[in-house]
Amino acid sequence: MDGSDTQTALAIPAPERTTIEIRGASARFPVRRIYCVGRNYVAHVEEMGGSTDRDPPIFFQKPTDAVVPSGETIPYAPMTEDFHFEVELVMAIAKGGRNISEASALEHVWGYGVGIDMTRRDIQGNNKPWEIGKSFDKSFPVGALSPVSEVGHITSGAIKLTVNGETKQESDISLLIWKLPEIIARLSEYFELQPGDVILTGTPHGVGPVVPGDKIHCTIDGLAPLDVAIGPKLV
Numbered sequence: 001m002d003g004s005d006t007q008t009a010l011a012i013p014a015p016e017r018t019t020i021e022i023r024g025a026s027a028r029f030p031v032r033r034i035y036c037v038g039r040n041y042v043a044h045v046e047e048m049g050g051s052t053d054r055d056p057p058i059f060f061q062k063p064t065d066a067v068v069p070s071g072e073t074i075p076y077a078p079m080t081e082d083f084h085f086e087v088e089l090v091m092a093i094a095k096g097g098r099n100i101s102e103a104s105a106l107e108h109v110w111g112y113g114v115g116i117d118m119t120r121r122d123i124q125g126n127n128k129p130w131e132i133g134k135s136f137d138k139s140f141p142v143g144a145l146s147p148v149s150e151v152g153h154i155t156s157g158a159i160k161l162t163v164n165g166e167t168k169q170e171s172d173i174s175l176l177i178w179k180l181p182e183i184i185a186r187l188s189e190y191f192e193l194q195p196g197d198v199i200l201t202g203t204p205h206g207v208g209p210v211v212p213g214d215k216i217h218c219t220i221d222g223l224a225p226l227d228v229a230i231g232p233k234l235v
């Protein structure tokens, strides 16, 4: 598709393919699509003022070039006065499919990582499209991925985010409303999953704003940590 193995002539240089670092390896994980799940921890749904009924999961996407590796500084995003962090468990998919069963869903997962769903909270609003609130440049800092062969499946364990050393988000992966196999099963009813797809699984409570100069540190038990700093506002 990128023409690299054919003689396809390109009118402009091909856009760079997004990849994510793999912990302890030189190979990288190639990214096809980035899916996100909204409202997937009860305490976060409550803090956002939503219903805690077990509604169907909310899905949206981020562009692949939203990816930012650990250790970088991202700009305070333009067109917002309320730029928020949301730490999330990230699943990386190696085997595609449609209408995947919950029983076989985890066989599709290649590995796991720690990510942040950076959000323009003032633009996200309940009755507005989430696109410009969620799916913008550099809105997905993500740490190195770890393969299932090394860390197993991440179904429980602490998930935590600090800003300048102060704990802001602290919860447990076991508190996900829609568990990992359910996310994969439901998502694959709407979209055909493909190798290279990445899924953010939702954020726990404690989301909040950052300001230029802040340093964010995120951890999930067993996975590579994620660090990102907030730079000056992009104008």
Ligand code: MN
Binding pocket: 036, 037, 038, 086, 088, 117, 202, 203
């Ligand atoms: Mn989120």
